[in-house]
Amino acid sequence: MFEESKISIAQRVCTPLLAKLRNDLHRCVQDPEESDETTRLDPRASEGIATPMRHVRTRLYFTSESHIHTLMNLIRYGGLCSPDDQKWQRAMKFLSSVTEFNYMTQVVLMVYEDSRSEAGKEGTDRFHIELLFSPGLYPCFQTEKERIYETRFK
Numbered sequence: 001m002f003e004e005s006k007i008s009i010a011q012r013v014c015t016p017l018l019a020k021l022r023n024d025l026h027r028c029v030q031d032p033e034e035s036d037e038t039t040r041l042d043p044r045a046s047e048g049i050a051t052p053m054r055h056v057r058t059r060l061y062f063t064s065e066s067h068i069h070t071l072m073n074l075i076r077y078g079g080l081c082s083p084d085d086q087k088w089q090r091a092m093k094f095l096s097s098v099t100e101f102n103y104m105t106q107v108v109l110m111v112y113e114d115s116r117s118e119a120g121k122e123g124t125d126r127f128h129i130e131l132l133f134s135p136g137l138y139p140c141f142q143t144e145k146e147r148i149y150e151t152r153f154k
Helices: 002-028 065-077 086-097 144-152
Strands: 098-100 106-113 127-134
Touching (some): 065 086
């Protein structure tokens, strides 16, 4: 019940933010010929860059701490990855040890494309998303002893 209520609250609070993220992620993976050419690197500034024609998009979102808490709850309890995944287990252990988010808390989503995959073919792993998280300037972490106590009395 605890996880379901966290997800329900997060969905109500974060729906507009999630819709915006989803829309922007879809724009990132669309066909480059359909996209706006003005977001490409200016050729005058590309000296010394190995891939000057690479298409890079950056979106910055600024939001409140409550939105970050609810977004993290959706990530934590939303079943995004298999609980058997070792990387996911380490990430969830780290996330559950963070007791509060501080000034400059960051959530970074990076979309990577495998250019060797066929563009229109269904079922390919052409894109993958990497999520990075920092709890902010003064991170606060829960000790193992505090976590055990909290788990027993939930």
